[in-house]
Amino acid sequence: MKNSGIHYTGVDFDRAATLRKDQDWVDKQFQNPKCLFIPIWQNKNLVTGQNDTSDPGIIYLSKGQYSGFEKLVSESVFLGFDDDRPIFALDISGIKEEILKTHFNQGEFINLRLIGQLLKARDAARLAYARGIIHWHNTHQFCSKCGSKSINKSGGHLRLCSNMECGKETFPRTDPAVIMLVEYRLESGEKKCLLGRHTKSPEGMFSTLAGFVDPGESLEEAVVREVFEEAGIRVGQVTYQGSQPWPFPASIMLGFRAQAETININVDPQELAEAKWFSADELINAGEWGDKNPGLKISRKDSIARHLIDSWINEQL
Numbered sequence: 299m300k301n302s303g304i305h306y307t308g309v310d311f312d313r314a315a316t317l318r319k320d321q322d323w324v325d326k327q328f329q330n331p332k333c334l335f336i337p338i339w340q341n342k343n344l345v346t347g348q349n350d351t352s353d354p355g356i357i358y359l360s361k362g363q364y365s366g367f368e369k370l371v372s373e374s375v376f377l378g379f380d381d382d383r384p385i386f387a388l389d390i391s392g393i394k395e396e397i398l399k400t401h402f403n404q405g406e407f408i409n410l411r412l413i414g415q416l417l418k419a420r421d422a423a424r425l426a427y428a429r430g431i432i433h434w435h436n437t438h439q440f441c442s443k444c445g446s447k448s449i450n451k452s453g454g455h456l457r458l459c460s461n462m463e464c465g466k467e468t469f470p471r472t473d474p475a476v477i478m479l480v481e482y483r484l485e486s487g488e489k490k491c492l493l494g495r496h497t498k499s500p501e502g503m504f505s506t507l508a509g510f511v512d513p514g515e516s517l518e519e520a521v522v523r524e525v526f527e528e529a530g531i532r533v534g535q536v537t538y539q540g541s542q543p544w545p546f547p548a549s550i551m552l553g554f555r556a557q558a559e560t561i562n563i564n565v566d567p568q569e570l571a572e573a574k575w576f577s578a579d580e581l582i583n584a585g586e587w588g589d590k591n592p593g594l595k596i597s598r599k600d601s602i603a604r605h606l607i608d609s610w611i612n613e614q615l
């Protein structure tokens with residue numbers, strides 16, 4: 299499949315989704331001396347340190363390194379094969395911070411949200427996958443039906459209720475959220491796009507609108523509803539643009555372009571501090587997320603919001 303160019307996509311593992319249902323098979327992969335591990339500590343990923351001169355990258359642990367902290371691993375998940383190497387994610391959140399350094403003398407555990415855009419696309423995608431599924435285990439330790447402890451099964455892609463009378467199976471979940479670039483075509487033919495500034499965002503920081511999908515709602519309906527709720531704009535045609543895993547903590551962002559049928563903005567002050575129509579020229583000159591200057595800044599380079607904005611700008615040139 300052609301890479302979409304959207305960050306956090308493109309995990310190139312063979313996930314062996316049928317074979318991993320057999321726990322004996324998974325256990326055998328775990329014993330493979332070629333096995334590599336991606337540790338997760340309290341939602342953070344292990345990457346080469348900020349003091350290193352090169353860009354950050356994944357630090358994989360070998361079988362030998364694993365034996366040093368085996369008893370401290372609370373969950374393991376078979377992520378897939380990298381060629382013939384089985385790759386597992388390990389949850390080591392139980393290790394106390396002060397003794398973490400004694401087990402890991404290279405790299406640092408860092409929030410992927412902070413360093414994602416500095417990582418190569420392949421590394422970012424792999425770490426997002428590992429972080430996302432370990433987070434799911436951490437938040438699904440108990441059966442949602444009877445409250446009994448649940449057990450890691452199918453190589454970490456299923457949790458089974460330990461109460462034999464219940465036996466509820468729970469599968470990893472991802473919360474769908476729509477994210478949309480709304481455009482308006484002026485009578486002159488020029489197009490403008492609608493961006494909003496969230497109430498929690500710093501001055502000048504604008505992005506595309508977004509929101510979670512309700513039960514009983516199509517993705518297109520969610521786009522129409524969210525744009526009207528947040529900015530008071532009616533949109534007509536809605537077209538799909540691409541998607542992005544967003545494990546912060548557990549979403550998939552579904553990207554759309556929406557055609558505005560009205561132009562007068564009326565923001566929901568609970569959601570947005572402001573929303574504005576921007577021309578491509580204004581956006582080309584925008585600063586980057588995190589810039590300290592008070593001027594216009596747009597979404598981080600690793601976000602699908604930025605992908606939607608950049609694609610739109612390129613079409614206007």
Ligand SMILES: [Zn+2]
Nearest residue numbers: 441444459464
């Ligand atoms: Zn149960």
